Amino acid sequence: MSEKHLKAGDPLPPYNGKLRLFAMRFCPYAERSVLVLNAKNLQYDLVFINLDSKPEWLFEFNPKGSVPALEYEQGKAIFDSAIINTYLDEKYPEVPLQATDPLRRAQDKVFVELFLGAHSSFYVAAFNPDGFQPSHLEAYSKGLERLEKELEVRGTKFLHSNEPGLVDYTIWPHLERFESLPLLGKADMAIDGTKYPRVTSYLEAMKQVPAVKQYYLSAETHAKFVESKTKGEANYNMLDTSDVCCMRPRKKKQ
Ligand SMILES: N[C@@H](CCC(=O)N[C@@H](CS)C(=O)NCC(=O)O)C(=O)O
Known part of the structure; x- marks a missing residue:
């Protein structure tokens, strides 16, 4: 698969009958939908x-x-990660990702909503460090504390159950990016294993989930992308190898 990002003037690739997701490789919202497509073992193309x-x-x-x-x-298309993911879960119920209990579904949504405060702080810390205030650090810590507590109360490996579900695939892309903060000069935002033991085990367990593993990017890669974006030249194609094809080894001088 090409990781090349298409730009104005590029033609729309031909449709080949599969579901097709328009995404950006470093977008956490697009990652949510990729994870759901993967978890459901659906055939799809990425653009x-x-x-x-x-x-x-x-x-x-x-x-x-x-x-x-x-x-x-x-x-014909729909947009927004929450809308896409609910649609996919209802349309392809073979691998169900939401709780059957309506109250638990609602509680999952409430949890996601509250957790997004931590993501907003991540966003400021990473992309607008000059605007970072103590209240951002507070909101970030609150999000992690909330996750620690929720994992304790639920007592399962993942938030959904002992298997990950929509709630996990919705918050994961944000957590994946949080790990880049120490590399971006925010050492105080590293996820401390002694303070957040359950969150730490959860992060490791999520990284082993096949749907996540297939699309996971390291903290170093996320940090590199953030740095390119904050310099005003977002390097969308930094993972693209499709142009590096035909380099011949140089002949040795006799
Ligand atoms: N609520 C939307 C948010 C999607 C979103 O903000 N995507 C960003 C990229 S990460 C985007 O496309 N922004 C439009 C732009 O940059 O012009 C969702 O959950 O899908």
Whole structure:
């Protein structure tokens, strides 16, 4: 698969009958949908978008011009990770990812909603460090404390159950990125295993989940992308190897 991000003027790749997700390789919201597609073992194609130079056809799939958007039938799409993921879970129920109890489903959504405060702090710390305030650190710690407590109360390996579910795939992309903070000069935002033992085991367990493993990027890679973006030149194609094809070894001098 090419990791190349398409830009304005690039043609829309031909549709080949599979589900198709418009994404950006470093977007946590697009990652949520990729994880759900993986967890459900669905066949799909990914089309990566350069968000600084969007192809005109992106707006036919999502008038808001954001990713993720899911083309579920040729030329027909829905967008927003929460909408896409609920749709996928209902349309392809073979691997159910949500609780059967309506109250638990609601509680999962409440948890995600509250956890997003920590993500907002991550975002400021990573992309706008000059705007970082003590209240951001507080909100970040609160999110981790909440996760620690929730794992304790639920008593399961993942939030969903002993198998990961939608709630786990929804918060994971944010947690994956939190691990890049110490590399971005935020040592005080490292996830401390003595303070957050359950969160630490949870992170390790999530990294072993096949749906996650297939799309996981290291803290170093996330940090590199953040650095490129904060310099004003987001390096969307840094993982793309499709152009590095034909380098011949140099002949040795006689
Ligand atoms: N609520 C949306 C948020 C999606 C979102 O913000 N995506 C970002 C990329 S991570 C985007 O496409 N932004 C549009 C832009 O940069 O113009 C979701 O959950 O899908």
